[in-house]
Amino acid sequence: MAENNRGLAKGLFIGFLAGGVVGALAALLYAPKSGKEFRADIKRKASDIAEGAGDYIQTARTKSVDIVNEGKERSDQLIADAKEKAEYLLGNAEKVLSGIRQRAADEPGKVKAAFRAGVDAYKVEKGKSKS
Numbered sequence: 001m002a003e004n005n006r007g008l009a010k011g012l013f014i015g016f017l018a019g020g021v022v023g024a025l026a027a028l029l030y031a032p033k034s035g036k037e038f039r040a041d042i043k044r045k046a047s048d049i050a051e052g053a054g055d056y057i058q059t060a061r062t063k064s065v066d067i068v069n070e071g072k073e074r075s076d077q078l079i080a081d082a083k084e085k086a087e088y089l090l091g092n093a094e095k096v097l098s099g100i101r102q103r104a105a106d107e108p109g110k111v112k113a114a115f116r117a118g119v120d121a122y123k124v125e126k127g128k129s130k131s
Helices: 002-030 035-106 108-130
Strands: none
Touching: 002 035
């Protein structure tokens, strides 16, 4: 989007500059003046155009700096938000994992008994199918 704005601003600037030059020349050519007055008018108009272009360039620079700074602020905020969410998720995962570890440590006899019961049931069923 910033590239689009830069291209638009550049095109607008060139259009203003070209239109100003053409308009100034047309006004000067159709004005009934002597050569000395005409040259003075051209010099004054060229000075006015150059001053206007300088003002426009300064405004464009200021706006581009503002746009860049705004983009940096937004990206910094997005990074901070992502880090905060990642830390939150990692904290929750650690809590769940430690809870599972604690439960497994508290009930090792139940796990062994359930496993043995499963093995015994398998042997019984296997013995039935051979008969």
